[in-house]
Amino acid sequence: MIRDPQEWVREQEQRTATLLAKAENAQAMLAENSVTATSPDRAVTVTVNPGGGLTSLVLAPEAERLSHQRLSALIMTTYTQAARQAAARTMEIMSGLVGGDSEALDIVRQAMPELPDPDPAPDRPRDDDDGFGGVYGGRR
Numbered sequence: 001m002i003r004d005p006q007e008w009v010r011e012q013e014q015r016t017a018t019l020l021a022k023a024e025n026a027q028a029m030l031a032e033n034s035v036t037a038t039s040p041d042r043a044v045t046v047t048v049n050p051g052g053g054l055t056s057l058v059l060a061p062e063a064e065r066l067s068h069q070r071l072s073a074l075i076m077t078t079y080t081q082a083a084r085q086a087a088a089r090t091m092e093i094m095s096g097l098v099g100g101d102s103e104a105l106d107i108v109r110q111a112m113p114e115l116p117d118p119d120p121a122p123d124r125p126r127d128d129d130d131g132f133g134g135v136y137g138g139r140r
Contacts, residue, residue, distance in 0.1 A: 052083035
């Protein structure tokens with residue numbers, strides 16, 4: 001049976017308009033998908049964009065009391081948590097557009113950052129010469 005060509009064109013236009021509206025909605029939600037995470041001790045706060053790019057890093061005064069190893073581990077852990085939250089939200093938004101089992105979402109899943117060791121190196125008493133070798137270049 002031959003369908004009316006004009007009816008077919010109207011259906012295609014309606015499908016296209018629906019898909020375009022979904023894509024515009026997803027684009028708006030992605031633009032608003034920034035995530036801010038704070039470390040448990042509140043020393044580090046990071047904000048990431050939908051792609052996991054760092055857009056803000058704030059160190060509270062408490063961060064000055066941490067060794068540089070502990071602080072760097074805390075920054076990375078907090079960043080990774082925020083990036084994973086942003087990636088999960090991005091996947092949620094995109095699955096509404098392209099379907100949950102699409103190849104596009106597989107790419108996002110593969111790019112998702114891994115969780116770091118939840119217990120960064122223990123802190124030790126801070127020495128003003130930490131990391132600088134002191135006045136004597138590390139020899140005393």
